[in-house]
Amino acid sequence: MDETIRFVLAEHGRLATDPGSIDEHADLFDAGMTSHASVNVMLALEEAFDFEFPESMLKKSTFESIASIRAGVLQVTGGA
Amino acid sequence: MTGPLAGAGTVADHGSALRVGIDLCAVSDVAESVERFGDHYIQRIFTPHEIECCRGARLAGEADRGAPTGPGPRPTAAPAYSYESLAARFAAKEATLKVLRPVGARPEWRDIEVHRTPDGWTEIRLSGQAAALAAEVGMDELVVSLTHEESTAAAVVVGVCRLADRPTVPHTTIDRREV
Numbered sequence: 001m002d003e004t005i006r007f008v009l010a011e012h013g014r015l016a017t018d019p020g021s022i023d024e025h026a027d028l029f030d031a032g033m034t035s036h037a038s039v040n041v042m043l044a045l046e047e048a049f050d051f052e053f054p055e056s057m058l059k060k061s062t063f064e065s066i067a068s069i070r071a072g073v074l075q076v077t078g079g080a
Numbered sequence: 081m082t083g084p085l086a087g088a089g090t091v092a093d094h095g096s097a098l099r100v101g102i103d104l105c106a107v108s109d110v111a112e113s114v115e116r117f118g119d120h121y122i123q124r125i126f127t128p129h130e131i132e133c134c135r136g137a138r139l140a141g142e143a144d145r146g147a148p149t150g151p152g153p154r155p156t157a158a159p160a161y162s163y164e165s166l167a168a169r170f171a172a173k174e175a176t177l178k179v180l181r182p183v184g185a186r187p188e189w190r191d192i193e194v195h196r197t198p199d200g201w202t203e204i205r206l207s208g209q210a211a212a213l214a215a216e217v218g219m220d221e222l223v224v225s226l227t228h229e230e231s232t233a234a235a236v237v238v239g240v241c242r243l244a245d246r247p248t249v250p251h252t253t254i255d256r257r258e259v
Contacts, residue, residue, distance in 0.1 A: 035174055036109050039125060039189075043117045059185040 004048050005069050009033075012040035024066040038063045045069065051076050099219070099239045101178030105171040107231055111163040122161070125189045126169060133196050134165040167233035168226040169194045175237040176204055176222065180213040187213065194224065202226055204237060218242040 002024070009019035009028070016032035033041070041063060046052050053062070053076060062072045113121045122131055173192045180187070187210035195205045204222040206214050214222070221240040228234065 034109075036105060036113070036170060039121070040113055040117070043113075043120055043124065046120075055188045056185065058188055061184065 001070060001073065002066060005045070005066055005073070008041055008044040008048055009066070012044050013037055022066070024070075026066075027064055028066075029060070029064060033063075041069075045073065049073055049077060097241045099179045099181070099241060101175035101237045101239075103171040103174035103178065103235055105167040105174070105233045107163050107167045107228065107233055110167040110170060110233075114161060114163065114166070122166075125173075126166065127190045127193045129196075130166075130169050130194055131161075133194075134161045134169065136160050164228040164230075164233055168228050168235055171233050172202075172204065172224050172226060172235035172237060175224070175235045176206075176210070176239075179219075179222070179237050179239040180210060182209075182213055185209070194226070214239070 006019045006022075009015060009022075013019060013028060013031075013033045014037045015022065015028065017026070022028075022031060029038075038060075042053060042058070051073075053072065057072055057076070062068055126134070172194045173189055176192045177186060187206075188208060191206060191208035191210035193205045193207070195203050197203060202224055204224045206222070214220070219239045219241045222237060224235060224237045226233070226235050
């Protein structure tokens with residue numbers, strides 16, 4: 001799952017840091033991800049994992065780090 | 081000062097406060113998202129009214145040339161949108177968030193709508209969590225201004241909070257003269 005998240009971030013996150021090596025708790029917005037880029041990340045994650053984030057999870061904190069994205073995906077897919 | 085704020089007399093009234101938000105959005109970013117995610121992107125971010133307002137201005141892939149006028153097949157079957165108008169609306173949503181100042185969960189994108197009036201002006205309409213945030217601070221008036229050029233769209237949003245217990249700001253000076 002982390003590999004897919006990092007791939008999505010590389011494709012859509014527009015980070016100034018290499019998504020392949022960024023710490024999983026690093027703030028992605030501090031790393032250069034814009035709000036608009038976070039929308040693309042959200043949509044790409046939904047495609048990659050074949051689900052849709054509920055409105056309650058459409059908040060900045062869901063997408064602020066690899067760890068928070070993983071937690072969000074697991075919450076939606078029932079993996080946690 | 082002229083315009084709605086001067087007319088409403090809200091700037092210097094006791095018990096009122098202004099919040100301002102501004103945002104920029106690259107038109108190319110929106111174009112890429114539309115081309116990559118299509119209606120999934122459009123419908124997650126924009127309300128039906130906003131989509132209708134931005135539809136039909138140009139064909140996808142023809143951002144700089146406008147619609148063809150000659151015979152022959154149309155170049156794409158994708159919905160046609162004005163990327164500049166979509167980008168301006170995205171900027172307005174972000175600017176509105178800066179005015180609403182959510183802590184933690186942020187409103188859903190479609191809770192903030194740029195509504196176009198029959199005479200062509202725009203205004204912000206809130207629903208859901210965005211409306212609740214505005215109500216918390218007594219924000220009963222929001223005004224927006226949109227602009228764009230070929231590469232960039234921008235929006236400025238001003239919210240008027242009518243709070244009776246608002247702290248006074250002694251160093252604020254308001255000049256009501258016409259300028």
